[in-house]
Amino acid sequence: MPVDHGWLVLGAETAGLATACAMAAGLPLAWVLENRQFAGKRAVSAILTAAIALPAPLLIYLLVSRSLTLAGMWAAGLVAVQPLLARQMRAAFAGVDRSYGKAARSLGVPERLVLARVELPLVWRAAAGAVAWALARLILELAAAVWISRLRE
Amino acid sequence: MTSVRIVIGRLDVDFGVEPGVTAIFGPSGAGKSLLLDAIAGLVRPDSGRILLDDAILFDAATEVHLAPQRRRAALVPQGDSLFAGMTPKQNLMFAARRYPRLERHRRVAETIEKFQLTDSSPRLLWVIARALVTEPKLLLIDDAGLDAAMLREIRENTPAPVLLASRNLDLCCAADRMMVLANGRILQRGTPRQIVDRSESLEVARLVGIANLLEATVGALDPSRNSSTLDFGHFSLSGPYFPGHFRGDRVRVAVAAENLRAHPGDAAPGPNYVPLELVRAVPRAQSVLLEFSFGVSVALSYSDYAPRKDNRSWLVEFPPEALRIL
Numbered sequence: 001m002p003v004d005h006g007w008l009v010l011g012a013e014t015a016g017l018a019t020a021c022a023m024a025a026g027l028p029l030a031w032v033l034e035n036r037q038f039a040g041k042r043a044v045s046a047i048l049t050a051a052i053a054l055p056a057p058l059l060i061y062l063l064v065s066r067s068l069t070l071a072g073m074w075a076a077g078l079v080a081v082q083p084l085l086a087r088q089m090r091a092a093f094a095g096v097d098r099s100y101g102k103a104a105r106s107l108g109v110p111e112r113l114v115l116a117r118v119e120l121p122l123v124w125r126a127a128a129g130a131v132a133w134a135l136a137r138l139i140l141e142l143a144a145a146v147w148i149s150r151l152r153e
Numbered sequence: 154m155t156s157v158r159i160v161i162g163r164l165d166v167d168f169g170v171e172p173g174v175t176a177i178f179g180p181s182g183a184g185k186s187l188l189l190d191a192i193a194g195l196v197r198p199d200s201g202r203i204l205l206d207d208a209i210l211f212d213a214a215t216e217v218h219l220a221p222q223r224r225r226a227a228l229v230p231q232g233d234s235l236f237a238g239m240t241p242k243q244n245l246m247f248a249a250r251r252y253p254r255l256e257r258h259r260r261v262a263e264t265i266e267k268f269q270l271t272d273s274s275p276r277l278l279w280v281i282a283r284a285l286v287t288e289p290k291l292l293l294i295d296d297a298g299l300d301a302a303m304l305r306e307i308r309e310n311t312p313a314p315v316l317l318a319s320r321n322l323d324l325c326c327a328a329d330r331m332m333v334l335a336n337g338r339i340l341q342r343g344t345p346r347q348i349v350d351r352s353e354s355l356e357v358a359r360l361v362g363i364a365n366l367l368e369a370t371v372g373a374l375d376p377s378r379n380s381s382t383l384d385f386g387h388f389s390l391s392g393p394y395f396p397g398h399f400r401g402d403r404v405r406v407a408v409a410a411e412n413l414r415a416h417p418g419d420a421a422p423g424p425n426y427v428p429l430e431l432v433r434a435v436p437r438a439q440s441v442l443l444e445f446s447f448g449v450s451v452a453l454s455y456s457d458y459a460p461r462k463d464n465r466s467w468l469v470e471f472p473p474e475a476l477r478i479l
Contacts, residue, residue, distance in 0.1 A: 109222065
């Protein structure tokens with residue numbers, strides 16, 4: 001009897017998309033939180049911290065109690081890993097020697113390049129680790145949700 | 154005109170920047186790095202004004218605070234700041250990215266040639282070259298482990314004024330001008346020679362390592378003969394007339410160890426020769442520091458010290474012109 005791995009593939013695809021989106025938003029957010037002073041910075045930090053407590057119950061609500069949709073899965077995945085990714089990347093940026101950024105800015109390097117060309121190469125290992133961890137966790141959670149959903153059908 | 158007048162917390166400075174190298178000398182925590190960061194635009198001062206070639210970089214009154222990218226004040230920070238993921242040459246290309254491609258290549262090649270940079274060159278020299286490839290109007294160097302030879306190369310290769318913050322007195326003495334910064338305030342400004350030889354306060358004298366800071370009482374003052382007598386308790390010395398002091402004043406006399414002379418005990422004594430007991434001889438990079446009784450220290454070159462190292466008795470000569478009251 002052929003084994004249906006569709007639930008796993010679907011979970012992996014959705015997890016990949018959610019992780020990519022979470023990283024795309026989380027990386028600049030983490031960098032801004034670590035390098036910039038602005039009104040509401042503490043509030044954003046607090047929301048990120050509070051959001052870490054949300055994922056498990058929220059995922060259950062989004063994936064199991066309601067009808068399962070791709071958009072719902074993606075949103076749930078994003079909510080689940082975004083705060084953790086952002087926090088991990090912020091910790092990674094905090095570990096970067098500030099002299100690199102100082103030197104770059106004084107040489108006229110714009111902020112986006114300070115992030116992309118100067119500081120990102122220093123945290124890529126931390127970034128890769130965070131992405132791998134987020135991906136693994138999401139694949140498991142989302143695939144399990146798809147599987148449970150199919151069982152209920 | 155380039156001038157800096159800023160207040161940030163307890164850092165409160167006001168000075169002009171002239172062409173050449175100006176060293177900011179001071180102990181750790183004096184505010185040197187904060188000052189350079191503020192000039193570079195990385196820290197916003199509480200008040201004041203920063204002008205660079207008459208352009209306003211910061212003005213608290215009109216709320217002007219130019220971004221660091223627009224100041225053309227290149228910073229060489231502490232530590233190794235060559236960007237990761239790029240070769241040293243790519244660092245220079247990256248710094249020169251605002252120039253068109255051909256111009257960029259020309260500038261980088263010229264800079265590499267000027268500094269005679271190779272793969273084995275010190276990374277700090279690459280960092281300095283990277284800062285200069287952008288043709289800054291002001292070069293800021295923060296205690297980066299520079300030596301006098303590198304400072305000479307910088308001076309030869311840029312017309313921009315250089316502000317060098319360092320705790321290394323020997324390096325600061327290789328600068329054209331020097332400021333002594335402590336606890337956020339400039340204690341003295343002048344040429345390195347002036348500061349080392351004519352420290353204006355006890356604090357500066359201590360910071361620049363004047364070995365002899367001796368307490369004395371003014372025994373006599375004679376302005377007509379331009380002379381004075383200073384009583385140190387165990388011995389007295391003749392000095393020049395010290396305006397602004399009175400007989401009986403308790404004063405602190407500063408004498409650099411390099412300005413005293415040590416003679417063998419059997420030498421014919423002259424004026425201001427004092428017999429002192431040698432406590433120990435401390436070898437230094439360029440000289441030997443002879444520490445005598447009563448806290449008197451004399452610096453002797455190794456060649457002068459070698460024939461006298463077995464002396465049992467010593468006469469220390471205090472040239473009157475070397476005595477200064479703080």
